[in-house]
Amino acid sequence: MKIGKATAPRSAICTSNEETIIVRGADLSRDLIGHINFGDYFFLLVTGRRADAATSAVLNATLVAIAEHGLVPSVQAARMTMAAAPDAMQGAVAAGLLGSGSVILGASETAGRLYLAIEKEADKHGGDLRAAARAVLTDMRARKLPIAGYGHPQHKSSDPRAVRLLEVSAQAGGGQRYVEIARLVEDIIPEVIGKPLRLNVSGAIPAVLLGVGFPVNALKGVPMLARTASLIAHLNEELEDPIGFALSYQATLEQEYTGSMPAPR
Numbered sequence: 001m002k003i004g005k006a007t008a009p010r011s012a013i014c015t016s017n018e019e020t021i022i023v024r025g026a027d028l029s030r031d032l033i034g035h036i037n038f039g040d041y042f043f044l045l046v047t048g049r050r051a052d053a054a055t056s057a058v059l060n061a062t063l064v065a066i067a068e069h070g071l072v073p074s075v076q077a078a079r080m081t082m083a084a085a086p087d088a089m090q091g092a093v094a095a096g097l098l099g100s101g102s103v104i105l106g107a108s109e110t111a112g113r114l115y116l117a118i119e120k121e122a123d124k125h126g127g128d129l130r131a132a133a134r135a136v137l138t139d140m141r142a143r144k145l146p147i148a149g150y151g152h153p154q155h156k157s158s159d160p161r162a163v164r165l166l167e168v169s170a171q172a173g174g175g176q177r178y179v180e181i182a183r184l185v186e187d188i189i190p191e192v193i194g195k196p197l198r199l200n201v202s203g204a205i206p207a208v209l210l211g212v213g214f215p216v217n218a219l220k221g222v223p224m225l226a227r228t229a230s231l232i233a234h235l236n237e238e239l240e241d242p243i244g245f246a247l248s249y250q251a252t253l254e255q256e257y258t259g260s261m262p263a264p265r
Contacts, residue, residue, distance in 0.1 A: 013045060024048050039063055042225065046218045055212040057172035058165075059222075062205045065161040066108075067226040068233075074099050076247050078231045083244025089235055096231040100224050102148070105202075109220040111149030112206030115181045116216060133184045137192045149182070149203020150189060162204035175211030182207035 014023050021028040024044050032041065039060035040051040051059065071079075078096030085091055100106050114136070121132035140147060152159050166179055182203055190196045199207075206219050214222075238244055 012048065043214070046221070047213070047215060049213070052212075054169075054172040054174045055214075058169050058174045058208045058212050059214065061165055061168040062209060062222055063226040063229075065165055065201055065226075066105075066205060066223045068230040071247075073104060074227055075231065075234050079234055079238045079244040080247055081244075082235050082238045083242055083248075086239065089232075092235050092238075093228060093231050097224055097228065100220065100227075102146075105223040105227060106220050107148040107202035108205040108223055109216065111182075111203045112178075112210055112216045112219045114148060114185070115178045115206060115210060118181050118185070119177070129181055130184050130188070133181065134188050134191070137185065137188055141192050147185070147189065147193075147197065149206070150186065150199060151197035152200045155200065156198070158198050159200040159204070161201040162199045165201070165204040165208050169208040169211060174208055175213075178207045178210040 012024075014021065016022065020030075023032060025048075026032050026044075032044075036044070037056075037060070040056050042063075043049070043051040043055060043059055074096040077099060078092045081095040082089065082092035097105075102110055118129065118133045118136050121136050122129050125131040125135070137147065168174075169179060170176065182199055185203075186197070186199045202223070205222060206216070209219065209222065210216065
């Protein structure tokens with residue numbers, strides 16, 4: 001049964017024959033291996049374009065910024081999975097990545113779509129980005145939607161990663177339009193919800209990446225790719241100094257049972 005419009009599989013990313021492998025129009029062995037760093041190669045794979053200096057600096061900075069933040073839920077899930085199946089690193093990595101949702105790791109995509117929505121809304125306000133941001137945030141507040149990319153349980157006054165990413169973008173010459181929108185959102189949030197929420201790393205990532213032409217549909221892949229590197233590091237440590245079962249043990253110690261008890265006999 002045919003589903004969808006396509007009648008034949010096709011891709012513009014890669015092809016190969018007996019002599020060579022072609023990736024995005026370049027000979028993998030001759031033109032890419034040893035000539036391009038992995039962050040720039042990621043950009044080439046996703047977009048089909050070579051990263052310029054600004055794009056390279058910004059993208060690689062975002063990958064470094066979001067890769068590691070201690071024993072966060074994705075890392076705990078991976079380490080506990082590795083403890084249960086030490087012969088299956090791929091399963092443990094997958095366990096860590098499966099939590100890439102709207103709250104953890106996926107917030108960058110949501111924030112990026114927010115910035116694009118504000119940019120589009122500005123057309124209705126004569127190009128006034130501040131008015132557009134206020135209108136979009138007010139609508140979100142009315143619908144009780146969270147504002148992705150703002151606020152952090154630990155970095156309340158400012159997220160140092162976000163601060164640094166905006167600095168890298170400006171220094172590298174990346175486009176600043178979405179950085180401007182991100183700052184406007186931060187300024188307007190207190191008016192809309194009654195308290196300040198600072199730009200966090202998940203909001204800074206799309207602000208700087210959209211400015212260098214990174215596609216919004218692939219934004220979630222940036223923290224996923226970065227976190228994969230961190231998960232592999234944690235899993236290597238888990239094999240050498242295991243704490244996976246200790247994590248589950250600590251959970252049982254902290255657990256508060258809220259269910260009913262059987263009647264006494």
